[in-house]
Amino acid sequence: xxxxxxxxxxxxxxxxxxxxxxxxxxxxxxxxxxxxxxxxxxxxxxxxxxxxxxxxxxxxxxxxxxxxxxxxxxxxxxxxxxxxxxxxxxxxxxxxxxxxxxxxxxxxxxxxxxxxxxxxxxxxxxxxxxxxxxxxxxxxxxxxxxxxxxxxxxxxxxxxxxxxxxxxxxxxxxxxxxxxxxxxxxxxxxxxxxxxxxxxxxxxxxxxxxxxxxxxxxxxxxxxxxxxxxxxxxxxxxxxxxxxxxxxxxxxxxxxxxxxxxxxxxxxxxxxxxxxxxxxxxxxxxxxxxxxxxxxxxxxxxxxxxxxxxxxxxxxxxxxxxxxxxxxxxxxxxxxxxxxxxxxxxxxxxxxxxxxxxxxxxxxxxxxxxxxxxxxxxxxxxxxxx
Amino acid sequence: xxxxxxxxxxxxxxxxxxxxxxxxxxxxxxxxxxxxxxxxxxxxxxxxxxxxxxxxxxxxxxxxxxxxxxxxxxxxxxxxxxxxxxxxxxxxxxxxxxxxxxxxxxxxxxxxxxxxxxxxxxxxxxxxxxxxxxxxxxxxxxxxxxxxxxxxxxxxxxxxxxxxxxxxxxxxxxxxxxxxxxxxxxxx
Amino acid sequence: xxxxxxxxxxxxxxxxxxxxxxxxxxxxxxxxxxxxxxxxxxxxxxxxxxxxxxxxxxxxxxxxxxxxxxxxxxxxxxxxxxxxxxxxxxxxxxxxxxxxxxxxxxxxxxxxxxxxxxxxxxxxxxxxxxxxxxxxxxxxxxxxxxxxxxxxxxxxxxxxxxxxxxxxxxxxxxxxxxxxxxxxxxxxxxxxxxx
Numbered sequence: 001x002x003x004x005x006x007x008x009x010x011x012x013x014x015x016x017x018x019x020x021x022x023x024x025x026x027x028x029x030x031x032x033x034x035x036x037x038x039x040x041x042x043x044x045x046x047x048x049x050x051x052x053x054x055x056x057x058x059x060x061x062x063x064x065x066x067x068x069x070x071x072x073x074x075x076x077x078x079x080x081x082x083x084x085x086x087x088x089x090x091x092x093x094x095x096x097x098x099x100x101x102x103x104x105x106x107x108x109x110x111x112x113x114x115x116x117x118x119x120x121x122x123x124x125x126x127x128x129x130x131x132x133x134x135x136x137x138x139x140x141x142x143x144x145x146x147x148x149x150x151x152x153x154x155x156x157x158x159x160x161x162x163x164x165x166x167x168x169x170x171x172x173x174x175x176x177x178x179x180x181x182x183x184x185x186x187x188x189x190x191x192x193x194x195x196x197x198x199x200x201x202x203x204x205x206x207x208x209x210x211x212x213x214x215x216x217x218x219x220x221x222x223x224x225x226x227x228x229x230x231x232x233x234x235x236x237x238x239x240x241x242x243x244x245x246x247x248x249x250x251x252x253x254x255x256x257x258x259x260x261x262x263x264x265x266x267x268x269x270x271x272x273x274x275x276x277x278x279x280x281x282x283x284x285x286x287x288x289x290x291x292x293x294x295x296x297x298x299x300x301x302x303x304x305x306x307x308x309x310x311x312x313x314x315x316x317x318x319x320x321x322x323x324x325x326x327x328x329x330x331x332x333x334x335x336x337x338x339x340x341x342x343x344x345x346x347x348x349x350x351x352x353x354x355x356x357x358x359x360x361x362x363x364x365x366x367x368x369x370x371x372x373x374x375x376x377x378x379x380x381x382x383x384x385x386x
Numbered sequence: 387x388x389x390x391x392x393x394x395x396x397x398x399x400x401x402x403x404x405x406x407x408x409x410x411x412x413x414x415x416x417x418x419x420x421x422x423x424x425x426x427x428x429x430x431x432x433x434x435x436x437x438x439x440x441x442x443x444x445x446x447x448x449x450x451x452x453x454x455x456x457x458x459x460x461x462x463x464x465x466x467x468x469x470x471x472x473x474x475x476x477x478x479x480x481x482x483x484x485x486x487x488x489x490x491x492x493x494x495x496x497x498x499x500x501x502x503x504x505x506x507x508x509x510x511x512x513x514x515x516x517x518x519x520x521x522x523x524x525x526x527x528x529x530x531x532x533x534x535x536x537x538x539x540x541x542x543x544x545x546x547x548x549x550x551x552x553x554x555x556x557x558x559x560x561x562x563x564x565x566x567x568x569x570x571x572x573x574x
Numbered sequence: 575x576x577x578x579x580x581x582x583x584x585x586x587x588x589x590x591x592x593x594x595x596x597x598x599x600x601x602x603x604x605x606x607x608x609x610x611x612x613x614x615x616x617x618x619x620x621x622x623x624x625x626x627x628x629x630x631x632x633x634x635x636x637x638x639x640x641x642x643x644x645x646x647x648x649x650x651x652x653x654x655x656x657x658x659x660x661x662x663x664x665x666x667x668x669x670x671x672x673x674x675x676x677x678x679x680x681x682x683x684x685x686x687x688x689x690x691x692x693x694x695x696x697x698x699x700x701x702x703x704x705x706x707x708x709x710x711x712x713x714x715x716x717x718x719x720x721x722x723x724x725x726x727x728x729x730x731x732x733x734x735x736x737x738x739x740x741x742x743x744x745x746x747x748x749x750x751x752x753x754x755x756x757x758x759x760x761x762x763x764x765x766x767x768x769x
Contacts, residue, residue: 036646069550254471545702
């Protein structure tokens with residue numbers, strides 16, 4: 001029964017060229033799938049002329065786990081567990097995105113307190129995700145200290161807060177269809193507020209470490225420019241798009257949940273270079289803290305879970321729900337055939353679409369800039385490959 | 387954000403485009419939705435992209451659904467206009483036996499990888515695509531996993547519980563392990 | 575081990591290092607001691623567990639204090655932490671990386687996915703456990719395991735390296751051991767600790 005189905009590399013590496021034509025003075029360079037700067041298992045084949053990039057081709061699928069097929073075989077509550085592991089840097093936002101789609105199918109009303117908790121954990125997770133970006137982008141450029149500050153110290157504090165409400169550090173399974181898993185514990189809101197207070201001077205420290213660092217500025221300003229037209233044509237969303245100029249943000253343009261009640265700005269860039277993509281995320285952290293502070297101040301009482309049974313069978317139909325994740329528009333497309341499992345589930349991962357811009361961005365830049373550009377796109381391979 | 391006038395404008399320009407009827411008690415997105423025949427898909431997409439009232443410049447996503455009972459693949463395109471802030475759903479149905487449709491990558495560069503993914507996992511060919519290769523699985527992988535009739539070929543990395551393995555029931559539980567052989571138990 | 579030429583050195587081996595004094599020991603013991611105190615893992619993250627692995631290297635959990643410093647190339651590494659889902663397309667690359675590492679090399683399988691497939695146990699594209707490709711020394715349960723769990727795994731690996739000598743097996747081995755051999759070594763190490 002066991003037929004020998006072997007991936008191409010099993011008899012030693014077969015570096016498929018991916019790029020058809022290589023000129024006389026050009027060479028191919030293979031980056032990944034094991035490379036510390038590709039943030040996972042991305043493989044990029046680069047065509048070099050000396051040190052200048054002439055062409056690039058991505059090879060994906062080194063983390064393709066077949067989630068969409070598995071979802072057809074799982075009940076709706078079981079899929080929340082898988083959605084955690086797609087974008088593991090912002091699992092709360094993934095839970096939320098999936099639950100938004102199922103709630104659209106079920107036409108469920110969400111209690112206000114549940115919406116507030118979702119906004120709190122969603123924004124905290126956005127900050128945590130941007131902190132990972134801040135730390136790893138620093139490492140890519142050559143600064144190690146930001147990683148220890150953002151990733152090792154401040155992000156751990158957010159994870160502590162998450163651990164308190166759901167017991168997990170990375171994969172939460174906290175946002176559920178109809179509300180959230182558990183109510184926030186006693187005094188949690190106060191601890192979130194205290195964390196916000198602690199972070200204010202630290203954000204200034206972040207600026208001192210990277211934003212105004214002359215080496216950092218030299219290596220990022222003007223590097224990897226993405227024009228607004230090109231970005232929109234490719235479908236780039238999230239901070240990578242806003243760095244090029246457009247202010248597209250689902251929280252502002254098509255407010256979902258209770259975002260219309262909060263005051264916040266949408267930071268944008270002008271040039272669409274690596275520095276702007278960094279700056280947009282850095283400023284989004286400040287804006288997220290603004291939202292969190294407002295949500296803490298007006299945190300309502302009430303139930304944390306709507307009226308949803310343990311087992312639910314949505315009506316026949318199909319929906320597409322998307323929301324603004326830390327990397328862009330995260331969408332779930334569900335086709336229901338009336339059973340407790342979806343007939344078809346498709347995930348629209350922002351990283352997957354954004355990564356298409358890489359080919360355009362790296363052309364004409366040098367090898368070292370490729371690492372900066374890769375880092376500035378801030379993708380998660382779990383989400384790209386699913 | 388239901389915009390029926392959008393649909394009407396598309397239908398006025400392309401008479402063979404229809405608005406799919408909504409059956410009772412079914413749920414669907416409030417956005418405008420049009421059903422386009424496969425042969426006019428590219429023309430409709432070009433119109434949606436270039437017409438000033440439409441201006442759908444941002445491709446959100448595209449995917450395919452395998453309706454095996456009706457023997458069709460349904461392609462679903464979600465488009466968005468960054469200028470006018472409205473969205474439209476474009477659908478097209480093709481026969482399962484002749485799974486091919488024209489590519490819209492020349493219109494939106496962002497559809498490139500998404501079409502490759504559908505080609506890889508669903509087995510739909512996109513004619514006119516600049517680089518139609520498998521993207522997630524490797525060249526030579528047997529079958530198209532997202533099809534409903536996918537049969538899994540066990541290899542040395544597998545445990546035998548894979549979705550689509552012959553001999554497993556729909557929930558992925560091996561029948562043999564549960565003692566179900568398909569024969570009536572003796573002694574009754 | 576009876577009949578071992580180094581039996582008489584047992585007492586000396588148990589000496590703690592006194593301040594600056596000369597001590598006598600066997601080369602095997604000394605090498606194992608040095609080896610276990612500077613385990614250099616390969617910087618190799620696959621999926622979600624890699625984030626917890628990074629957290630383990632970062633400030634709060636700080637693996638530097640047990641001598642664990644990540645190396646970006648397999649040629650300088652002696653430990654490979656399989657942190658995440660091994661999919662079939664990645665499997666040959668994992669095998670290749672393992673064989674690029676110099677002997678002696680160790681493998682920690684971190685998380686449910688690389689132990690047995692985890693939440694993707696029925697996926698068409700996931701290898702159901704990294705032990706289908708390469709031998710594994712320590713399995714860490716969890717999805718993903720906490721950095722503390724990884725720390726325990728590192729300590730267990732240090733223990734294991736320490737006990738190789740006791741078990742009468744050399745760490746340096748000419749060919750890749752099978753899982754059975756590793757299990758034998760493991761059992762011998764456990765028995766040696768009990769006696």
